[in-house]
Amino acid sequence: MAFPVDLRRCQVLGLAGTAFLALGGETAGALPVQELLAPANVRAALGLVGVYFGVVILIAAWVLLGRLVRSHEPPSPRSLLLVLATWSAPLLIAPPLFSRDVYSYLAQGAMVDAHIDVYSNGPAQLGGPLADEVAPLWQHTGAPYGPVFLAVASHLSDLTRGQLPAGLVGMRLVALLGVALMAAALPRLARHSGADPAAALWLGALNPLVLLHLVAGAHNDAIMLGLLGVGLVAALGRWPILGAVLVTLAALVKAPAALGLAAVVVLQVRAGRRPAKAVLTTGVAAAGTTVAATAVAGTGYGWIGALDTPVSAHNWALTSLLGRATGALLEHLGSDLAPLALPAWHVLGLAVTVLVIAAIWWRLRPRPVYALGLSLATVAAFGPAIRPWYALWGLFLIAAAAPTTSVRHRVAAVTGVLALATLPSGGPADTGQLVLAVSGGVLAVVVLWQAHQVAQAPVLGHTA
Numbered sequence: 001m002a003f004p005v006d007l008r009r010c011q012v013l014g015l016a017g018t019a020f021l022a023l024g025g026e027t028a029g030a031l032p033v034q035e036l037l038a039p040a041n042v043r044a045a046l047g048l049v050g051v052y053f054g055v056v057i058l059i060a061a062w063v064l065l066g067r068l069v070r071s072h073e074p075p076s077p078r079s080l081l082l083v084l085a086t087w088s089a090p091l092l093i094a095p096p097l098f099s100r101d102v103y104s105y106l107a108q109g110a111m112v113d114a115h116i117d118v119y120s121n122g123p124a125q126l127g128g129p130l131a132d133e134v135a136p137l138w139q140h141t142g143a144p145y146g147p148v149f150l151a152v153a154s155h156l157s158d159l160t161r162g163q164l165p166a167g168l169v170g171m172r173l174v175a176l177l178g179v180a181l182m183a184a185a186l187p188r189l190a191r192h193s194g195a196d197p198a199a200a201l202w203l204g205a206l207n208p209l210v211l212l213h214l215v216a217g218a219h220n221d222a223i224m225l226g227l228l229g230v231g232l233v234a235a236l237g238r239w240p241i242l243g244a245v246l247v248t249l250a251a252l253v254k255a256p257a258a259l260g261l262a263a264v265v266v267l268q269v270r271a272g273r274r275p276a277k278a279v280l281t282t283g284v285a286a287a288g289t290t291v292a293a294t295a296v297a298g299t300g301y302g303w304i305g306a307l308d309t310p311v312s313a314h315n316w317a318l319t320s321l322l323g324r325a326t327g328a329l330l331e332h333l334g335s336d337l338a339p340l341a342l343p344a345w346h347v348l349g350l351a352v353t354v355l356v357i358a359a360i361w362w363r364l365r366p367r368p369v370y371a372l373g374l375s376l377a378t379v380a381a382f383g384p385a386i387r388p389w390y391a392l393w394g395l396f397l398i399a400a401a402a403p404t405t406s407v408r409h410r411v412a413a414v415t416g417v418l419a420l421a422t423l424p425s426g427g428p429a430d431t432g433q434l435v436l437a438v439s440g441g442v443l444a445v446v447v448l449w450q451a452h453q454v455a456q457a458p459v460l461g462h463t464a
Helices: 007-028 042-069 077-092 101-113 128-132 147-160 164-193 197-204 208-215 221-236 240-251 255-270 275-297 302-306 318-332 338-363 368-382 388-401 405-418 431-463
Strands: none
Touching: 007 042, 007 077, 042 077, 042 197, 042 208, 042 405, 042 431, 077 164, 077 197, 077 208, 101 128, 101 147, 101 164, 128 164, 147 164, 147 221, 147 275, 164 197, 164 208, 164 221, 164 368, 164 388, 197 388, 197 405, 208 221, 208 388, 208 405, 221 240, 221 255, 221 388, 240 255, 240 275, 255 275, 255 368, 318 338, 318 368, 338 368, 368 388, 388 405
């Protein structure tokens, strides 16, 4: 007997999951340094169990909602947007979760506000309590973000006068705006691609990674993807120049979105515009937007040289793992080439990325949204750095344009794994924390199983 599914049950179950996330995050999240608890602290341990209990409950609610979306009477896109708002609500008042990047954003905004070059200096140059919140790894590294995001961060710093609680709320509101733009764009992109708008919203906006890392983590990837999505929607209609401007603004938040300009060109060609004219108008719009945005932000073009900032010694991207393994082997063999192993693998990863993207666009020219989604997924997979939320770059557009249900199932499976890949504190895990996290997840599975049994019992009894 299948577990009974209805929209109300999914909504309540997911709300319970994010409520446990928010509650557990009060002691186990990426808290300000003065509020951090030692991992061995009882409250921190209970918080970690609670967070992973909530994550598994949220994943279960999302999977059940997916079954409902694929049923004969799927919920409307409007109903799904209400579910997204409900699930997000507890996270709005939660501390930052799964990453300390939001503190870096605030410090970099304060640096711009103080006329400190954020591309040549790390937050340590700012000094003070705000800089102290930044993870040690990033204290002395420049910002990899474009002038659009840094302008937003600077204005937020000025508005909140550098006060941490107000700054965290402001950054989360910026992320929520990005998620709202993503949710608004998905149904239109899905209809254009011949996909189900409800299924696109389920996979692309209600995805646990969106809730965990864009809402709870307040990552600027949200505003990048939101601008990219509405830019593509504009390009689908009668406003290709506006589409190029919006996609360029997305790239001036984070650089990978620049690949969206290729989709803008293809969409214009499909609408009947000559290829040369499409390339020219898109290029002029992108160049003009870049110059204007950089001038308004006053940050200069240093972000181009700082694009490798996310690379760290402990990064677990494929090319970084292979580079470290090769370097260790060469060092063991006494070779002088050991220091070159990591950069060599990074260059190889870049070459593979270029070749794969070229092949994708060659084969999928008639489906530019899907081609762009696969291209962004390739950038995340073979780049020198990866974080769980980077998967959303490609997932967002694959959700809108996936050609088959099996593709969505595979993407959903990846989502489930990545949703469990990061501690709520954003730091590395030790054995004790892993045990607590697994315990929280197992407890959630037991509770879900018991609920399943209780739901079945009256039906079985009646049948008997």
